[in-house]
Amino acid sequence: GNSVTQMEGPVTLSEEAFLTINCTYTATGYPSLFWYVQYPGEGLQLLLKATKADDKGSNKGFEATYRKETTSFHLEKGSVQVSDSAVYFCALEHRDDKIIFGKGTRLHILP
Amino acid sequence: DAGITQSPRHKVTETGTPVTLRCHQTENHRYMYWYRQDPGHGLRLIHYSYGVKDTDKGEVSDGYSVSRSKTEDFLLTLESATSSQTSVYFCAITDYPSYNEQFFGPGTRLTVL
Numbered sequence: 001g002n003s004v005t006q007m008e009g010p011v012t013l014s015e016e017a018f019l020t021i022n023c024t025y026t027a028t029g030y031p032s033l034f035w036y037v038q039y040p041g042e043g044l045q046l047l048l049k050a051t052k053a054d055d056k057g058s059n060k061g062f063e064a065t066y067r068k069e070t071t072s073f074h075l076e077k078g079s080v081q082v083s084d085s086a087v088y089f090c091a092l093e094h095r096d097d098k099i100i101f102g103k104g105t106r107l108h109i110l111p
Numbered sequence: 112d113a114g115i116t117q118s119p120r121h122k123v124t125e126t127g128t129p130v131t132l133r134c135h136q137t138e139n140h141r142y143m144y145w146y147r148q149d150p151g152h153g154l155r156l157i158h159y160s161y162g163v164k165d166t167d168k169g170e171v172s173d174g175y176s177v178s179r180s181k182t183e184d185f186l187l188t189l190e191s192a193t194s195s196q197t198s199v200y201f202c203a204i205t206d207y208p209s210y211n212e213q214f215f216g217p218g219t220r221l222t223v224l
Contacts, residue, residue: 032211043115043201043215044154089153093211097142097161098169103153 002027006090006102013080014110021075021105023064023090031093033057033066033073036101038087047075047088085109114138115216117202123222130189132219134202136182142205143185144213145169145177147198154201160185192223 007022025033032051036044048057053068062077073090090102114137124130134143145157146169156169158177166177174196178186189196199220203213 034211041217043203043217044213045215046212049212097205097210098144098156098159099211099213101154103151 002031002092002094002100004090004092004100004102006088006105008103009087009106010108011105012108012110015082016079017109019075019077019080019084019107021088021090021107023073023075023102025071025073025090025092027071027092030068033064033093034091034099035062035064035073035075036089036091038089038104040086044089080107080109082109082111115202115204115214117200117216117219119219120217121220123224124192125224126193127191130192130221130223132187132200132221134185134187134216136185136202136204138204138206138214139182140204140206140214141182142210143179144203144205145175145185145187146201146203147171147196148201148218149198157187157200192221194223197221197223 003026005024034049035047037047038044048059050057050066056065064073064075087104087106089104091099094100116135118133144159146154155171160166160179176188199218201218202216205213
């Protein structure tokens with residue numbers, strides 16, 4: 001069945017460092033892929049998405065490219081800020097009405 | 112921000128007692144979801160609804176029931192709470208055309224002693 005695997009955290013970086021959070025998926029067909037972010041004490045919110053192979057989703061300086069050949073959707077940011085500290089969830093569309101989430105990666109950014 | 116509220120935001124209860132969590136939305140979205148979030152497990156779907164009186168089970172539905180008598184309200188009930196149901200519970204909504212973009216409520220932290 002469909003599933004998502006993302007790197008375990010926590011990930012700790014210094015401000016202005018380059019960020020990569022790895023995500024791979026298993027799916028039948030070509031589902032849409034997402035990154036959601038959860039700031040402390042809040043619910044999840046959509047960060048970016050890609051709906052087909054080679055699409056690049058981007059938002060708030062974050063990017064992820066839908067790689068069919070490697071079944072990956074890695075999240076990247078060139079220069080992280082303290083305010084990026086949060087939990088990041090990779091996810092994929094399952095049928096038309098459900099989403100399967102990865103286990104989440106906690107990111108700590110040190111000033 | 113999508114208009115989603117959850118109540119209560121925090122609750123402490125004892126094993127064996129019934130508990131009902133409420134999700135209320137003002138967006139008129141058809142699809143509503145209940146998830147639980149636990150360390151090491153991420154988010155897991157408990158139940159979902161695709162309209163009034165239309166509900167279905169998710170991957171971790173045992174011990175939970177739901178009801179949706181109005182578009183705006185989706186209730187999650189723990190008939191007899193157990194310590195394994197201690198968790199943070201999130202409600203989410205979505206609708207056409209972006210079925211796969213879910214909007215989440217602020218969460219309810221439930222502790223079962």
